[in-house]
Amino acid sequence: MEKKWILEFQNISKSFVGVKALTKVSFRVEEGEVHALLGENGAGKSTLMKILSGAYTRDEGTILLDGKEIQIKNTKESERLGISIIYQELNLIPELSVAENIYLDRQPKKKGRIDWKGMNEAAQKMLESIDMMMDPKVKVSSLSVAQRQMVEIAKAVSLNARLVIMDEPTSALTEGETKKLFQVIESLKKKGITIIYISHRMDEIFKICDSYTILRDGQFISSGSLHDVTIDQIIEDMVGRPLMQVFPEKNNKIGEVILEVRDMNNGKEVKGVSFTLRKGEILGFAGLVGAGRSETLKAVFGADRRAKGEIILNGKKINIRSPKDAIRYGIGFLPEDRKKEGLVVGLSVLDNVVMAKTENAMTKGIFSAKKAKEICTRYIKDLLIKTPSEYQAAKFLSGGNQQKVVLAKWLNSEPQIIVLDEPTRGIDVNAKMEIYNIIVKLAEEGKSIILISSEMQEIIGLCDHVNVMFEGRISGELNREELSQEGIMKFATGGSLE
Structure with missing residues (x-):
């Protein structure tokens, strides 16, 4: 059966103030497939999709929809074309x-007034069409x-979209929510809707997508079926060099116990957790x-002010009641949500770097801009x-x-x-x-690292010892020699290796 191409880019180029974001990018997307658009940050993926959605205009090149050239001057035009x-x-x-969000700017009307009943009923149908049971009257x-x-997604379906672009759709979702999203994507495929899927998560790409295109430095690198390539080949095309080894060689020397946590409990998510951390160790x-x-x-x-338990640092019991205490005792915490909890995005790189310990940038008790700049430049x-x-x-x-x-x-x-x-x-x-190189280097310098990760390859590739948690408790421990995906998953689902 001959393929039907719903979308084709021909020699698309785009520059911003003389900087080339895209250079003659060409590829095709088949109707009714999930097509992965891959590349590093800055590869040009978002720029290309913003051109397709009408947020940007291209400098040169042609876009074909169903084999016919289209001109997209704004987002409304893109929506009208089913994108x-x-x-x-x-x-x-x-x-x-x-309901108001689904039908924004196009609410159904009766006698010149918004038909609230009709709009809520239509929204309910749209939600049910993607197997989502939700009250259309609740606030977003x-x-x-x-x-x-x-x-x-319901809004896209209501617009009769034939082509839906999803940009990092699972970045803030739990495993169960991701599974539900994949079910919705499969149902959209069955309706003949084409998906362009942008993600850095390789396991997802191979699970949900049919084909791929890779961009690098604003240029087309490769396209094809995901059945014909391996993860290593995809990554090699993305980074532009042979992927000899993702994880660096480790030469960290593991020393004495530096931290001991006993019976940590917060009454809800943490239920009597105890563990030890050694000097120079990467503990997963x-x-x-x-x-x-x-x-x-x-x-x-x-x-977490609710938490109770004993913390022993370098053989002495300590009392940590706030992050300020932890910093004073030499503990740092890089949070999961860097934008909300790790950075003040409106401030400069320099301000962010020195803020956890401003006294390092002081001379005789006075903040020194020169010293702060020296610290920041070094990092x-x-x-x-x-x-x-x-x-x-x-933020930039x-x-x-x-x-x-x-x-x-x-x-x-x-x-x-x-x-x-x-x-x-x-x-x-x-x-x-x-980042992997930095983590290993820090451990080699004698820093003790605790690594929380949902990516099993990271845990296996970097850690010396791993604590696996299930329902608020440590369900199992694995040494470096014992680490495997199967072993981690058994403990992660409440089982044992016996």
Whole structure:
């Protein structure tokens, strides 16, 4: 059966103030498939999709829809052509109802007035069409991220979208919510709707997508069926060099116990957790989303005032009642949500780097701009942070570089222990490899690392010892020699290796 191409890009180019974002990009997307658009941050994926959705205009090139050339001057024109984009940030109005968001600017009317009953009924049908049981009258502000995403999908379906672009759709979803999203994507496929799927998560790409296109530095690199390639081949095309080894060789020397946590409990997510951490060790915390990993380490860090338990640091019992206490004792915490909890995105790189321990930038008790700049410049160099200057606002950096700024902030606080919660979430492959190198280097320098990660390859590739959590408790421990996906999953689902 001959393929039917719903979309074709021919030699698409786009520049911003003389900087080439896209250079003669050409590829095709088959009707009714899920097509992965891959590449590092800055590869040109978002720029290309914004051209398709009418947010940007192309400088040159042709776009064909069903074999016919189309001109997209604005987002309304894109919607009229049956193209819908669901951004990572989600484009809904929180104080309006689900139905109002689905039918925004096109509410059904009776005798010149909004037909509220008709609109709510139509919204209900749209939600049911994607197997979503939800009250269309509730405010969007009361919904979870996953539910809001379903509202966006229902909105796309209501617009009779034939082509839906999903940008990092699972970045804030739990495992169960991701599974539900995949079911919805499969049902959209059955309706003949084509999906362009943008994600850094390789396991998802191979699970849900049919074909792929890779961009690098604004140029087309490769396209094809995902049945014909391996993850290593995809990553090699994305980073532009042979993938000899994702995880660096480790030469860290593991010393004496530096931290001991006994019977940590917060009455809800953490139920009597005890563990030890050694000098120079990379200790992993694995488990499914909701197992209590982050909550356990937040309790240790003093971010959860409900928490109770004993903390022994260098052989002495200590009392951590707040993050300020933890910092004083030499513990740093890189949080899962870097934008909300790790950075002040409106401030400069320099301000973010020195904020956890401003006294390091002081001379005789007075803040020294010169000293602060020296500190920041050192970390920019050591961590390979890509930024035009120390004074660039953090919000303008890529995800990987933002993560490095958060790490620099904690390194400046001179910690002996660093907790890294999902340190590579939402960043591209090359940036991940740089973060892995930094983690291993820190352990080799004698820092003790606690790594929380949902990516099993990270846990296996980096950790010396792993605690696996299930329903708020440590269900099993694995040494480096014992680490395997099967072993981790058995403990993560409440089983045992016996």
